[in-house]
Amino acid sequence: MVLGETLQLLIVVFMAIGLALLLYRFAFQRSHGHALTREARAVPNLPVFLFEGQTLIDATPAAQTIVDRMPTNESEFDALVGFLAPLFPSLPVAIAEMSSNGAQNIVHPDDETLSVRLLRDGPRLRLTLDSAQHVDATLRYKELEEDAFRKEAETHKTICQNAPQLIWQENNEGQVVWANATYLRYADLHVRADENIGQAWPKKRLFSDAPFPIAHDALPLTKRRSLQLHGEEAEHWFNVTSMPTANGALHYAIDANEIMRAEESQKAFVTTISNTFAQLSIGLAVFDRKRRLASYNPAFGDLTGLPASFLVGRPSIEIVLDQLREMRKLPEPKDYSSFREQFSALETAAQQGTYVENWDMPDGQTYRVTGKPHPGGALAFLFEDITAEISLTRRFRSEIETSQAVIDSMPDAIAVFSASQSLVISNVAYSEMWADDVTPDSIAYDLRIALRQWKSGCVSSAVWRRIESFAGSLSEREAWSETVVLKDGRQVACSVTPLKGSMTMVKFTPRTTRSLTLEKLTAPDFALQQRKV
Template sequence: MLLTRLQAGQRKKDARSLQPMIEQTVLLFDDEELVDATAPARTLLEASPLASSDWGRLIAFLTPRFESVRDRLAGIAEIGRIEVSGFPGPNGGAPLRLIAEDVNGLTRITLVDPEAEGQGLLVDGLSQRALEDELENLRHALDLSPSLVWQESAAGETIWANRAYLLRAGSLAEEEVTLSWPLPQLFKLEQEQTEYAPRRVMLQDEDGIDTWFDCYSYHLGDNWVHFAQSADATVYAEKALRDFVQTLTKTFADLPIGLAIFNRQRQLQLFNPALSDLTALGVDFLSKRPSLYAFLDRLRETRMMAEPKDYRSWREQMTTLEKQAAAGYHSETWNLPNGQTYRVTGRPHPDGAIAFLFEDITSEMTLTRKFHTEREMDRAVLDNIAEAVAVFLPSGELSSANAAYHRLWPAQSAGMCLHDSLRAWAEACVPTEVWSRARLRLGAMAEREPLAGDVTLRDGRVIACRFVPLAGGALMASFAEKELLAEVEPLRKLAAQ
């Protein structure tokens, strides 16, 4: 029995002598400057995320694996020594162990991987574990990505794909993986392509529903890696925009008003057929999207706009037109040499654009001029009548009066109401019941009755008064001297015959 135990002990000693020397992962820092490190420690730093210093690389490695490690290491000089266990690894592996010691003012940090202890793999184990952890994180990130990611060989075969791609291809149902090789190929992309140039690709599912993706391709050695992002929202928005523009175009096509929209750079972006008809500018010219000043120059050349005699004044006028249209609503009336009259309206649009509306108002201006002419003629006729005439609106406000009225009643003024006029007339005359009857019959807004009577002014003149209701509730008041009526009455009778 003793011999057996001695032989077993000798075999264990021989086995230990056959194991390679295990070198620990140890780093020595003076404040944050690396003084010395073992070979596996240097390998670990090289495998750690990039940072501006070795201390930064170490902290970047330790932070996701140990709780509050930066704060704990900052107080090592006062504590002297700490030993902590980290978080479990992404794959559920045993947590790392960290030993930090203050040695004569220097900080010695030792990292131990419990899973590698006694296996002779401690040196490469930590570096390998860091790489595996990072690889696992990258795999999780790609699996959680909503974008489709896959890799193709130079021959065009799909050799790797993330979860979103497999779900789309139907190779992954919930948590059950049913992969087959080669992996299904969803997109038929040409291998001879340009990197970073997105292409829009459409896929159709079994129900006949179309889905759109923007695909990006990159070289990865001899292979290709592809990314496909959903473009459904963009496609639907572009279609809605096209439909909206088509609707606007059809609507604008039926408008008799010319429309010209210039963008922020003052290039013509949109116009309707009426613009070409009103400005006599060809569709070929407008389709070239001329600038605002090229557009106005062409209008000037074709004499389709009012302009000063010198070009400089015209240029300043057009600059003012642009600035006022960009700042807010602006309207001008152009009297063209051919007798037509245009109303040009400018108003700002979103994103710095400007819209101009060209409206032919020749008939409107002709009608307005005719109306003004007839009104001036009517006023001239009234002013040449010896009888004083005044018209009051339904509200009682004085609307118009001829020259004879102002001579007879010089105290009357425009805007004076009927009530004030009746008082002023009565004060200028000898007291009579005519004015009291006028107040009763004419004061009400409705059902005014005709009224006539004679009154005597303070200077002795006898005035014949007439109050006649007009259409719409208006009222006409006329005043004539008795002597004048005696001279005019025979002429009226003669005209009536």
Template sequence: MVDWIILAGISLVSITFAVQWLLPRRRIRAADFGLSLSSSLDDAVFLFDGDTLISHSDIALAGLDCVNDWHDLRRMLQRDFPAFPETPDAVRAEGSLTISAIDCTVEREVVCEWIDGIVRVQLRDVAGKDPKPRDHNDPIRLVMDRAPYPVWLLDHSGTVRWCNAAYVSLVRKARGPDADLTAPLFPARVDEVPLGRKTRMSITAGDGNAKLWFDLTHVEHEQGHLFYAVDINAIVEAEIAQRKFVQTMTKTFAQLSIGLAIFDRNRQLALFNPALIDLTTLPPDFLSCRPSLSGFFDRLRDQHMMPEPKNYRSWRRQMNDLLEAAQDGNYQETWSLPSGSVYSVSGRPHPDGAVAFLFEDITAEITLTRRFRSEMDLMQSILDKLADAIIVFADDGSLAFTNYAYQLLWGESDEAGFEPVTVLDITRQWQEHCLATPVLGEIRDFVEMRDNRAEWSAEIQMRNGMHLTCTASPIQNGATIVRFTAIDRVGTENKMSKISA
């Protein structure tokens, strides 16, 4: 019985081995590219024989349109993977290709493999996996993905082949979240951005009103053209603000009657107003050419619009001194021109080493001042011819002026008559020469009064025995004139003669 059991077991084992031997064997190679591999359960896998799709994984077409051949798949992948080969021959030539997404934020990649005439295309998720080395055709990606400024690679056909995260963010800001990254954000013509120097360009933001400004740098690359963009919006806004400020200041300066000439740190004319043309008679085209400081004053000298120097060398030294004084902010001078005009010229320092010169025509003021002084001299000479002693007080009670007879009578000099003294000081001086009298206090009160003032007279006696009639009269603008007349004219004339002698 035991022998039969042993024989039956041996027979069963033999039959099992025989069946296994007779069954068709699976190709071991299939384990390298089978669709049911554990590594590809969550990835889309396509198998191509030439251009024809022969098989795909269950999730390969999820969310995609119908794919029948290689060109259909390339059309589906070209937006995110513009480097996907145009034909399977490129995969055959390389053997294996790993293609990264143009958007570095897309954590997927495409792997193409050539396996015994069959092309296997796998879309796999790279999130959480160890990063693999990039191929030699994409050497800058690892370095530039985290760059704070946009960088992109434009191929020879004018399509964006690669870009970094900053470029992706900029495209989505300008064109929306679903924008095509392969379409160049900036002008596609490469010759618009010359090699070796920065080129300022702008793009329009999503709302169509705001502009974003960048400095573009163009570098040649073996796969096309590499571009760098630097955000200069702050610089452009500052330039616009400065330009508006200059325009505002120019409009303001245009209304001034004072000529303005501002020279920059290089001593070239940077800004002038129309009044400068009127005052200096310099032609506008000359001023618009931004002459130098020395050229500007040379032209003024040629136009006889500044005092003629005795010799040119001393005049040149004077101009150097003028510039140094203007830099310190203490240059102030009055120019009497050969034409008879009088200009007030001042220099003022400006920020960043600039210097501003102000030209003001003060001919009318000088003429008025001279005329006023002439009239004052005439009036003083007339008062000096009068026999009565006269003193005038201003509305605030200060001494305005006196005549020669007053100075003789009270012993005051001409210089003392114009000192800023008050009516209180004057009456105290009179008190020293007069006997005690309330008239002097009444004069003081009358000078300080503002209302109900009428002319009045009183008699006072000096210590030398002379009797005087003192007359106080109000005049315009609150001023007061006080006149002293001698009562005994014969005696007074003799005493006046003795005083004169």
């Protein structure tokens, strides 16, 4: 029983507290909200605005009249500050620098009877448009607003009239109802001078193909249109933008002559490049950043055998690779999957401009494939048929190897020196005779080193000086031969022969073998023995 009475008492207390809070809040709102109302009642024509943050929470009738004429695409606060800023330039800064509580009065720079009073109370800001005569405050600010609108209209008119673009307005029947000075100047140049006599307004449209009427909900339409002036052969080009208005359409024409010339120059350049590529014997294929075929020349199709119906479909690099493999136009790899991975890595190498490979085809042809990066992430691949070049190189290599085998089979020691006295070719017998492993690749080996080697292996002779003089001579030379003696006693015929290109061939032919020479040196002298007897 006691517990029940206690609960009832608590409920009554809480209800009383809640009611008191509601009454307090209502009384606070009434007293705060009627602040503007009392002032408006005292001075009805005084515009007073009360903002909380960016939101207008209260306004006098005079202030509401101003609010109703403001743009609706922004907040009331921004619209009001934007309207007052031209009249009071320091107003935006003053509002931004105000503390949480304070007041400030800003006077019009040219009319001291006009001012803006600011009163900050926490998040709320009261803005009052004041005048020396409170009764005329609303009327005075309305006059200022109308004057600002007139100045803005004059500014817009001046901008439109003096704009270098052609600006004109048409009604729904396509008749020109207004045009700026630039349009009228072109209208005068469009016809003969005598046709403009007595004509106050152009009756013909300059751009007869401009659309009309335009639906009210249509989006602005931009199209390039041409205009032929009287007495001129060249056409004038404009980018014409048309947009709907309440009673017709508004058109803007921007000069596009430079753009047209640039585009024509670019087209001519592309045509020239395309014709040049079409005449090349090297196949060219360009893949865009998505690695799809963007362009190619006829040689690419001829070299790869890919049909035009396939190429116009803009296949990717992978699809081109698969098609070439099916047509046996790729080198035959032992592992095709690894080859595809290697080909995928080609993109990275081509982006760096480092991909150059020779593709040996199953049919005996050889292609040199080069990857080059292009602007915008594109890749260009050049396919060059080097079959003839490779065949010629192989034939030359075979001939050189054959020539080397021939001289290696000769018993004579042979060495050929160029005009610069470097070793060109030598045979096995030469290396064996002079105990030196020299080849034409031995860049450091020349006639000077060879002479030193020959001198050290032979008995002193004037032949070496003669060879040195013969190799360096620029006059006509004749072959000659001398005998030199090796330090082991063997006699060797040294033959020196001039060759084409100012080259010199030195040949060493042994006249006696080493064993025969030793027998002669150690054999008894019978004549000497007879004399001793």
